[in-house]
Amino acid sequence: MTLTELKEYVQARRIVSELEIAMHFRVEPSVIEPMARRWIDKGLMAKVDMDGTKCGGCTACADGIKRHYEWLGPQWVTFVKKL
Numbered sequence: 657m658t659l660t661e662l663k664e665y666v667q668a669r670r671i672v673s674e675l676e677i678a679m680h681f682r683v684e685p686s687v688i689e690p691m692a693r694r695w696i697d698k699g700l701m702a703k704v705d706m707d708g709t710k711c712g713g714c715t716a717c718a719d720g721i722k723r724h725y726e727w728l729g730p731q732w733v734t735f736v737k738k739l
Contacts, residue, residue: 657681662691666701667727673706674723692725700729 665680666672678685695701704724 657683657687657691659691659694662688663695663701663727666692666695666725667729667731669727671704671724671726674725677725688725689723695729698729700727702726702728 661681662677665677674685674688677688689703692701692703696703702725704726706722706724
């Protein structure tokens, strides 16, 4: 997993659990936070600790998947060349 791959995955989902990211990229969850820190330090991503509250996609978080990452930066910008 590269920083760009992490960014694109979180960007596409807006908010995603650390466990989902780890499972998607087949890495240990402990790998996610140091990489996400680069985007967090730039103000483009935030670490969100869910405390059993709903984020919109399900009823509530189970134990062990309470840490989520949310994309705060801009979404993709597509440039179209005029013919």
